[in-house]
Amino acid sequence: MEYPDLSLFVGGAWRKTANSLPVVNPSNEVEIGRVPVASTADLDDALNAAEAGFRVWSKVSPRERSDVMLRAARLMRERIDEIAYSITLEHGKPFRQGQLEVIRGAEFFEWDAGEAQRLYGRVIPGVEGIRHSVLRQPIGQVAAFSPWNFPMSQPARKIAGALASGCSVILKAAEETPGGAYHIARAFKDAGLPDGVLNLVFGVPADISGHLIPDERIRLVAFTGSTVVGRHLTTMASEYMTPVLMELGGHAPVIVCGDVDPAVVAPICAERKYRNAGQVCTSPTRFYVDEGLFDRFTDGFVSKARSTVVGDGFSDGVQMGPVANDRRLAAMATLVEDAVSQGAELLAGGARIGNAGYFFEPTVLANVPDSARVMTEEPFGPIAVLNPIKSLDDGIMQANRLPYGLAAYGFTHSAANAHEMAERVETGNLSINTLEASLPETPFGGVKWSGYGREGGEEGLHHYTVVKNVSHKMSIE
Known part of the structure; x- marks a missing residue:
């Protein structure tokens, strides 16, 4: 087994960049790879790809979305040792714990694949001749940011919620531990996910968030990390009335x-x-x-x-x-x-x-x-x-x-x-x-300074959708 040759994943294709950063094994301080740094042009390509991917994926039936997610999860389980090897090299955790993280990441995809088929609306009784329907529709393009402490399961949580809901996603994974997210993108490509639905970028965090969040095509910001950074990103998103899903620090x-x-x-x-x-x-x-x-x-x-x-x-x-x-x-x-x-x-x-x-x-x-x-x-x-x-x-x-x-x-x-x-x-x-x-299967998230919103459980997909009320009068008088 070898550490992966890291690339960006944009529009269904792998790409290299002119600049890169070292990935260091924290157990011996030895460089094990190079992570590519996305340029502004790369980010613009990812935005265009996510927009095109959303147009396709949002029209795919929940059952078909579920099937793709389950195929990808099966591939991750089959590749458990290869992925865990990457996680242990870049993060340092014991190899068995790396294996357990791969299983946990696959479980997020498997659970949300099932929830994709249960994202129900409802009908509200009204006066005679008028029907009120509540629809839950995918919110659109998601900018997701995952931390370094769980290289695979943290990206999995955000990607799973977005894809199950019918959204496309641009994931900015951690530069310190990029291998887990790379393996997720690889599994979804091999599982037949349409181009542009999942995009993976790396680089300088402030540069990426500062470019993606103000773009009107980004309809949700999903972040896991420190309270300080989460509050900064929330403030930035609020200037554009972009909703956020924040899983922040605790004690x-x-x-x-x-x-x-x-x-x-x-x-x-x-x-x-x-x-x-x-x-x-x-x-x-x-x-x-x-x-x-x-x-x-x-x-x-x-x-x-x-x-x-x-x-x-x-x-x-x-x-x-x-x-x-x-x-x-x-x-x-x-x-x-x-x-x-x-x-x-x-x-x-x-x-x-x-x-x-x-x-x-x-x-x-x-x-x-x-x-x-x-x-x-x-x-x-x-x-x-x-x-x-x-x-x-x-x-x-x-x-x-x-x-x-x-x-x-x-x-x-x-x-x-x-x-x-x-x-x-x-x-x-x-x-x-x-x-x-x-x-x-349980909702996860914080209160007070520990964040906003929930991931997991039946509540986990709600932030990736918008609620639309449709009032339909059966005849025009």
Whole structure:
């Protein structure tokens, strides 16, 4: 297996560009490929192709759209090892986790392929002789932007929603991890997707968003990434009254109630915290633990953190790979230093591993004051914060303290506690006794500063459609 020879995908054809950027393996800092940088002319071609592709695809029946999506998903499953190999090379995550990401990406396409056939309107009763019909029609050309932390499943989520709804899409995938999106485009080309329906570009993010979003042919902006960038893109889109779908940052709290067994819960929490090196928007980070359990929970969590095997994703037994780049290493070190300087206890990790590759130790901070930066800034890395709470009310207050609300978690055997969390925790996604934040069949998105709109579930296609009311009087009098 080899890393792919990356190209843009515009109008159903692969194309090279005059300029390119390096793709670096974060496990050893070695260049593994070059990602092409789209020019203004390339972007204009993509806009023209998407417009032409939409005219074709929007008239294709939902069943036929579904069939194409399912063929592409089957190809991705058949190519699982090849795609996972690319993901591990460019991202660093363990190869098995790369395989699981390919499966998850295929599941997004499979779910939305089914939903494409259930995108119903309705008829509203009216006075005699008049019928009111509500239609859901594809919104048009979509500009989609996906992040680097999940090279395949994040692009899949946006492409799936757009194609299932009958839209065309221009995807700007992450330059750090372009291989996953490349393999998606390749699978759809081989599955017979009409030219121009899916277009893939790379380049300088500000240049691409600044060119695509103001264009009147773009009818929706779909973005996953940081809150800062998401708010900027939303402001830009608002100048042109272009709708947005924003899945932004979080700082996920975990409330551990006093009725659970810390010996069971702590290792589960630690294992999920260090998945993808903590580089997950839903990563559990702020652990608020009942004070009666705190010491035992902390012991179990720290033990699991210290035993987590960190290394190259192709090595046997590795559980956590590197962070994305040297900037993330510096950010982790700064957050740890700041917390410790304000009185936090550093119980595990806290430093870079070695001097080759971007490896950072699984880190545990305890009794961290709210004034520490890590309590308000999403670390997006392998740092966990453990603080005791006196009551469930205390935990909910702490969970709601920040302006983010993407994911939250709770552990309890009490139906009353679960009900309280479901009613009062301010979040788009609450998981109780599990750390799985979303599935293809469930709606996913945030509240407050964590975004707008939903992906997945039956709600996931709504943002890719417009609602049209048709009032039809049966006769002219």
